Every structure is written in structure tokens, then in C-alpha cells.
Amino acid sequence: MGRGPRWCHARFRNFGYKMTQPREIILDVLSRTKKHLSAEDIYIEVYKIYPGIGLTTIYRTLDILTNMEMVSRYDFGDGRSRYELISDKKSEHHHHLICLNCGKIIDYNDYIDEETKLFDKLEKVLSEKHNFKINYHHVGFYGLCDKCKSTTSS
Numbered sequence: 245m246g247r248g249p250r251w252c253h254a255r256f257r258n259f260g261y262k263m264t265q266p267r268e269i270i271l272d273v274l275s276r277t278k279k280h281l282s283a284e285d286i287y288i289e290v291y292k293i294y295p296g297i298g299l300t301t302i303y304r305t306l307d308i309l310t311n312m313e314m315v316s317r318y319d320f321g322d323g324r325s326r327y328e329l330i331s332d333k334k335s336e337h338h339h340h341l342i343c344l345n346c347g348k349i350i351d352y353n354d355y356i357d358e359e360t361k362l363f364d365k366l367e368k369v370l371s372e373k374h375n376f377k378i379n380y381h382h383v384g385f386y387g388l389c390d391k392c393k394s395t396t397s398s
């Protein structure tokens with residue numbers, strides 16, 4: 245035990261959940277990767293450490309972690325949900341560029357000033373307009389990456 249970011253334990257307590265070993269291992273796997281893993285990818289990684297685990301537990305745990313806003317679920321258009329740890333650090337928040345051809349995902353957080361201002365303003369306006377408390381957002385731009393752009397246009 246003792247794996248996983250420490251702030252997770254407090255979050256579990258607040259939500260009335262227990263920090264179980266599978267939950268801790270899944271969080272640990274997600275905290276050590278920069279990739280956007282599917283449930284199956286996570287299963288393969290967790291299985292190495294905790295062979296008793298089943299895919300159903302992985303799915304259920306990912307649902308809980310998503311509801312707790314510890315993990316975000318993305319659909320990048322390849323038919324598989326992908327998961328990424330939501331960091332408490334604002335500096336780790338990022339947006340995505342997704343290639344529809346090869347599935348490459350670019351994380352970026354070198355926002356231009358207008359982008360930061362736009363999203364701050366957008367969240368403020370939307371939450372007032374719909375009386376909705378916004379906790380976080382997902383931003384993804386879909387298209388063709390550098391490589392695919394040059395091969396499809398030639």
C-alpha cells in the first residue's frame with residue numbers, strides 16, 4: 245500500500261468511499277503515464293501488479309473515479325473511452341488535439357492569452373446563464389496531425 249497520490253485518500257473519505265487496493269493501483273497506473281489509456285490498457289497494467297483483478301472491477305472503479313472527478317473520461321472517436329487523471333494542479337490542466345486518422349493525441353497547455361480569457365469568460369457566462377456550477381471542462385480539437393496531413397494531401 246502507500247501507492248497513489250496522497251490527496252486521493254482524503255477525497256475518498258469525503259465521498260464516503262474506501263481506498264481499496266484496486267482503486268489505489270488504478271490511480272497509481274494513471275498517475276505514472278502521460279498516455280490516455282483505455283479500460284483494457286489499464287487492465288493490462290493493473291494485472292501485472294494485482295493479478296486477482298477482473299475487467300469488471302476496472303470498469304466499475306473507473307466509473308467511481310470519474311464520478312469523484314479524480315479521473316476524466318474522453319471519447320476520442322475510436323470507439324473506446326480513454327481515461328486520464330485529473331490533477332489538482334491547475335498547471336497540469338490541458339486541452340487536446342486529436343488526429344482522426346492515426347489517433348495521435350497532443351496534449352497542450354501553452355495556451356494563447358485569448359484562449360485562457362475565453363474559457364474563463366465562457367465558464368462564467370454559461371454558469372450564470374444556466375445557473376450551473378462548472379467544475380471542469382474538456383476541450384478537444386479533431387483533425388489531422390502533421391504526418392497524416394501531408395500523406396493525405398499528396
Ligand SMILES: [Zn+2]
Binds near residue numbers: 363381383
Ligand atoms: Zn481548459
Ligand SMILES: [Zn+2]
Binds near residue numbers: 388
Ligand atoms: Zn495522424
Ligand SMILES: [Zn+2]
Binds near residue numbers: 340
Ligand atoms: Zn490529455
